[in-house]
Amino acid sequence: MNWEAVFTSLKLASATTLILLILGLPLASWLAFSKWRWKFLLESVVALPLVLPPTVLGFYVLTAMGPRSPLGHWYAELVGSPLPFSFEGLVVASVLYSLPFAVQPMSSSFAGVDRNLVEVSWTLGVSRLATFFRLILPSARNGVVTGLVLAFAHTLGEFGVVLMVGGNIEGVTRTVSIDIYDRVQELDYAAASRTSLVLLIFSFTVLALVYWLNRNSGLWPSARRR
Amino acid sequence: MNQRGTLQVSISRKFPGAFSLDVAFASEMGPGNVLVVFGPSGSGKTTLLRCLAGLESVDQGVIEFGETVWCHTENRLLVGPQQRNIGYVPQDYALFPHLSVRRNIEYGIPRSIRERERGWVDQLISVLGLEALEQSLPGGISGGQRQRVALARALARRPRLLLLDEPLSALDAPTRASLRVELRRTLRELAVPAVLVTHDWEDTLTLGDQMILLAGGSLLQNGPPLDILTRPESLTVASVVGVETILPGRRVSRERGIAEVHVDGLRLWAADLDFPDDDVFVCIRAENVTLEIGSGTRSSARNHLPGTVLSIVAAGPLVRVTVDVGFKVQALVSRQALEDLDLDIGSQAVVGIKATAIHLVPR
Numbered sequence: 001m002n003w004e005a006v007f008t009s010l011k012l013a014s015a016t017t018l019i020l021l022i023l024g025l026p027l028a029s030w031l032a033f034s035k036w037r038w039k040f041l042l043e044s045v046v047a048l049p050l051v052l053p054p055t056v057l058g059f060y061v062l063t064a065m066g067p068r069s070p071l072g073h074w075y076a077e078l079v080g081s082p083l084p085f086s087f088e089g090l091v092v093a094s095v096l097y098s099l100p101f102a103v104q105p106m107s108s109s110f111a112g113v114d115r116n117l118v119e120v121s122w123t124l125g126v127s128r129l130a131t132f133f134r135l136i137l138p139s140a141r142n143g144v145v146t147g148l149v150l151a152f153a154h155t156l157g158e159f160g161v162v163l164m165v166g167g168n169i170e171g172v173t174r175t176v177s178i179d180i181y182d183r184v185q186e187l188d189y190a191a192a193s194r195t196s197l198v199l200l201i202f203s204f205t206v207l208a209l210v211y212w213l214n215r216n217s218g219l220w221p222s223a224r225r226r
Numbered sequence: 227m228n229q230r231g232t233l234q235v236s237i238s239r240k241f242p243g244a245f246s247l248d249v250a251f252a253s254e255m256g257p258g259n260v261l262v263v264f265g266p267s268g269s270g271k272t273t274l275l276r277c278l279a280g281l282e283s284v285d286q287g288v289i290e291f292g293e294t295v296w297c298h299t300e301n302r303l304l305v306g307p308q309q310r311n312i313g314y315v316p317q318d319y320a321l322f323p324h325l326s327v328r329r330n331i332e333y334g335i336p337r338s339i340r341e342r343e344r345g346w347v348d349q350l351i352s353v354l355g356l357e358a359l360e361q362s363l364p365g366g367i368s369g370g371q372r373q374r375v376a377l378a379r380a381l382a383r384r385p386r387l388l389l390l391d392e393p394l395s396a397l398d399a400p401t402r403a404s405l406r407v408e409l410r411r412t413l414r415e416l417a418v419p420a421v422l423v424t425h426d427w428e429d430t431l432t433l434g435d436q437m438i439l440l441a442g443g444s445l446l447q448n449g450p451p452l453d454i455l456t457r458p459e460s461l462t463v464a465s466v467v468g469v470e471t472i473l474p475g476r477r478v479s480r481e482r483g484i485a486e487v488h489v490d491g492l493r494l495w496a497a498d499l500d501f502p503d504d505d506v507f508v509c510i511r512a513e514n515v516t517l518e519i520g521s522g523t524r525s526s527a528r529n530h531l532p533g534t535v536l537s538i539v540a541a542g543p544l545v546r547v548t549v550d551v552g553f554k555v556q557a558l559v560s561r562q563a564l565e566d567l568d569l570d571i572g573s574q575a576v577v578g579i580k581a582t583a584i585h586l587v588p589r
Binding site for chain 2: 114116117119120121122123124125126127134135138139
């Protein structure tokens, strides 16, 4: 077992999840409550990583980060090293790649909060921001936790984007899934099988946790209890 | 705390589709006074209440309460629901499910003054009899208790005006009757003026000091509830109000406050009203109609009309009897009375109506 790769993966997933918590809450609440007529366009952008091949996403992120793009140039000037093939670059790519997994459950649970409750809170003199933290967030707790858990697990298992943006640098950007790929290339099936089993068990545990959290609201309409 | 003021409303709001709300009125709101907004479903009464709360926008118009302007579209002024200092109780009470009863009640009190307001919250809890439930979650308490918690929560910020949307409609009949009286007592005791939306006549009579009647988004009549109940200004008001028997008739003579009216060839005596037109609608509410047997009974009722019982329908503890006396008239009587008279479908009966219980509306 390559513990260094496991550690890199966990570090990447934690950083990604933390950033998605901070970015995801305002974005998800905007998506849930905005009445803007072009909102569906932004919804589609957020959902893109669900259907786009990771290599395509990785390619664009790589190009955008590269020293020839204004963004990449600006970052390199500021920090002193370029984003691609660094851990920070990997975090940026992972945040984009896991965005729908965090934002969609959050957003739908925010939208599910009874509108009457929100309005009563306003009439009681509580501002919109305070209403979000005192009423909407506690009511939508399960959706937020689900989003974060899914984002964490999804980041842990990503492969294509990591390979495109991070490369395969031992201790920096070599994650578990890339390590498994390397083992198979080396025909070391025993090691690949051990790491794969760990990922499988972990993924199953995470999903079981998510479904347990949502056992009364139901992620799938057909599974909803009456 | 100034709780006296005039509520002045003159607003219009169009909705996609055909419905539009167009209402103008002014109502003096003294301490503990209740203005009832009465109307059938779809009349726009909840929308009006939401406009007062600042939860619904207005296309055009002005809303003022006392010295404060809440909304003035020409001056582009709109005060948000947070700044109106109101207590709003929506129809389903909307208690916060994740907070205890006490936390629900304290929700609108800013943290900085929560300690100072402790005594006031305790007083509210005891006035509304919620002591035993302070730590319960809203999911585990009865409908009547929820109503009280919602009321306490709305009152906790010491609002200038309470806005109640059908506060009793979610309750079963016995709870409803007792809470109706209790609600009146609470509002008087705490001396907060209130606007109350309802489609129930008993609510209106028990709770209302003034009422406005809405139908189809416009205001039909404005005044004390009893006046509107007994003296509807138009046929629409009479039918919205739920007067069971409304008949076209002709006034043929007027003497000493009593009018003689002919309906379908029958002669009726009715309380006269001063309007020039002699073509009238005769309005008779079923609870003012008595049933007699034979014609020998002595009674103060001026009208005695023999007829045949057409139908008998249960109406809660009472019975609604339709009698054909030449026209159809409904009587609301107790089950016991019906049994004592031994009435059945097809029986002969005499309908008795006091002249003062027959209300004339110009046609």
